[in-house]
Amino acid sequence: MDKSYKLTVNNTNIYDRKASEDSTIDAVEVSPSKFHILKNNQAYSAEIVEADFINKTYTVKVNGNTYEVAIENALDLLIKELGFLVGGSKQINEIKAPMPGLILEMSVSVGQEVQENDCLLILEAMKMENSFLSPRAGIIKSISAKKGDAVEKGQLLIEFE
Numbered sequence: 001m002d003k004s005y006k007l008t009v010n011n012t013n014i015y016d017r018k019a020s021e022d023s024t025i026d027a028v029e030v031s032p033s034k035f036h037i038l039k040n041n042q043a044y045s046a047e048i049v050e051a052d053f054i055n056k057t058y059t060v061k062v063n064g065n066t067y068e069v070a071i072e073n074a075l076d077l078l079i080k081e082l083g084f085l086v087g088g089s090k091q092i093n094e095i096k097a098p099m100p101g102l103i104l105e106m107s108v109s110v111g112q113e114v115q116e117n118d119c120l121l122i123l124e125a126m127k128m129e130n131s132f133l134s135p136r137a138g139i140i141k142s143i144s145a146k147k148g149d150a151v152e153k154g155q156l157l158i159e160f161e
Contacts, residue, residue, distance in 0.1 A: 006077060008070040032127035051130050053098055092135040095158040097151040101125030106147050108158065112140045120158055123151070136160070 003019040026038040027046075037044040049066065050059040056071045072080070105122040108114060118134045138160040145157050 004074060006072045008072070009067050011068065011070075029127075033129065048128060051128060052133065053130065054135075093160045094156055095120060095132055095135075097123065097153055097155045097157055099123075099125045099153050101130070101151060103145050103147055103149045103151060103157075104129060106143065106145070108140050108143070110140055110143055114138060114140065121145075132157075 005017055005019075007015040007017060009015070024039065028036045030036050033048040035046045037046050044062055045064075047061040048058060049061050052058070056076070058069045058071070060067050060069055101123040102125075103121060104124050107119045107121055114120070114134045115137050116134055120132045120134055123130045123132065140158060141161040142159040143157070144155070144159070145151055151157065
């Protein structure tokens with residue numbers, strides 16, 4: 001069975017894609033987060049500027065134009081269709097590393113008050129820089145990693161009061 005997903009670009013354009021259609025795209029990594037892409041004999045230069053894996057949103061620059069892209073898979077669409085909000089009633093009190101990586105920047109300190117969507121840290125993983133944004137407003141209770149630390153998947157990074 002062919003997996004499908006929905007791409008929303010700049011909150012206006014919506015594209016339904018099938019995973020099998022991805023084989024028509026030839027992408028070569030030029031450097032970390034930068035790619036040379038061929039599709040239908042047309043060349044594109046692409047760069048992943050920012051990635052939020054938790055919310056499945058990405059900022060992508062293609063041939064100098066910047067796009068905000070949101071990806072939803074079949075499960076995301078079903079949850080939305082049934083009227084459920086993922087994590088809507090759960091308050092997030094800690095940030096854990098979703099994958100092994102290297103802390104490039106720690107943007108907060110203990111006791112600091114943060115607002116929702118403030119940048120907390122930048123983690124380099126799989127040759128990409130991933131910005132971790134605050135899921136809520138709050139005060140930083142503890143920080144378990146510092147700039148330059150190598151972290152493992154599931155490791156506690158930041159805890160909220």
